[in-house]
Amino acid sequence: MFRLDEEHLELQASFKEFAENEIKPLAKEIDETERFPLESVKKMAEMGMMGLPIPEEYGGSGIDQLGYVLEIEELAKVCATTAIIVSAHTSLCCWPILKFGTEEQKQKYLVPLARGEKLGAFALTEPSAGTDASMQKSTAVLDGDAYVLNGSKIFITNAGAADVFIVFAMTDKEQGTRGISAFIVERDMPGFSMSKPENKMGLRASSTCELIFDNVRIPKENLLGQEGKGFKIAMATLDGGRIGVAAQATGIAQGAIDEAVKYTTERIQFGRRISQFQNTQFTLADMQTKTDAARLLVWRAAAAEQDGQPYTAPAAMAKLFAAETASYVTNRAVQLFGGYGYSKDYPVERMMRDAKVTEIYEGTSEVQKMVISGFMGVK
């Protein structure tokens, strides 16, 4: 548990080599231009990284959850945007189809998604249903052989490039959360449109858009799971998604530390390398200790999921701590860089911007605390 075995060390080395060579060179440019890196998705698909934890029979690589969090961390170390593209696609779109989909849905949607031939997204949030996801205003009304979907979704990661969306909508308003259902929606279904990507502080290339559904007819067979089970599907999906985000946050933190160690051991001030100052040493020691602790929480949550143990609380703890660590560590990294840290010539300012959202999306830190305290029986 506290040391990776040979297989996972090799997986980690392979992800690191790939990320350094193929992903890192694009990170600055896609952040500045907000360009969705389709070429990276293609390369990751060739590697089998777009469906890493999905079984081989459904087009994935059949790697365990620990291997998956290693993938997300290595990507996030060099480009948090690329990490969330993969995490949203894998944890939030592939996974619920694997878990709740019919065999036909798996063959039709999961196989091309896990192969990386198609890209996935997850659409739960609405203007008035953010942290309180139960307040869904989107509706899906059964009409013959199709559900007619109306409403809108906001802040949807991958939207601009995605082909397949997991969309939640009310099928029975009277039932509250038990009236929410999940659907597999294709990009080119008539009546489905989207806004331009949001102009965001960080993760600027992940193509976060608003989705608009205007009488979109969703074939009945695209209902994911049973009618009325959508809220449960959403919550279960987010549990796994949070492990991905926690791994992403850990990667952002480690990436900032790696940059800061390199910089402080080269930068000379007052005739000494700034790494020779105790302030630098103590700050870096704090940064690394917190990041290691975050990583262990991520691994624990991933192992629990892999072993079929309950992982809602471990996932919430991992996300809470890793996200706050990412914000702390990247903030300290910018400080260690001084004026250069505030410049776009160095990557730490980007990492600081990217880190912030890990405290917000897929459940804010406050939501994680609600989940954790709930599991503690604190009411």
Next chain:
Amino acid sequence: MKILVFVKQVPDTDDVQLDPKTGNLRRDGVKSMMNPMDANAIEAALQLKEKHGGSVVVVTMGLPMATEVQKKALGMGCDEAFLLSDRPFGGADTLATSYTLAKAAEKIGDFDLLLFGRLATDGDTAQTGPAVAAQLGIPQISLASSIEVRDGWVYCDRDLGDRVQRVRAKLPAVVTVNGGINKPRYATPINIMRAQKKPRTTWTAADLGCDMTKIGTPGSPSSTKKVFEPEKRNTDTQYLTGSPDEMAKALADLLEAEHLL
């Protein structure tokens, strides 16, 4: 078609350290990597396998930690790996190394093609591949920038800098490849997991039936007298100021003063 690829573990080019006492490259505790051109040789072999079928066997000589490069080779898609690791192999020059590698090739047997990177980034000799061909008495093509096999022959373009030479050799043969011949693939997650089940064998000098006078230090007529870092040249930066015309004139004056114009 059976292809043997010979790979070497070399110090990471970002982390080369010399032992100040012996002058040798430090290998313990230093980050290491697969010699980059050997990765090109593996890629060439895998492409040939994809076209013609058969198997790709990777052979490496070195310390036990050289299993790292074996694992990477298997993760890239090679089928089997052999490590030649034994204290008597230590201190080998290219002659002793080529003898040892040739013994391994003979023991594996039944090969059609032996591939090497053109040179290793640590020794920089480019001798080992051709020397193995000499030990085995088979033809060799060096500096290959393309490689093709048909009708029992291997066809290569040899990149000679100012011209390209197209040559062929009868199989079995040795080919050493340039870095530009291809872009090595990554070890994919699926292949890494499959690699855990692929056969890995370690052989000693006794396993290979080596003549002990031909391996390691006794088998090496050449030795490195001294390895040292070249003296660093002092550089000086002068910043020119003024309008573009003034700066251009100042630059021209400086170059003239240094007799560079």
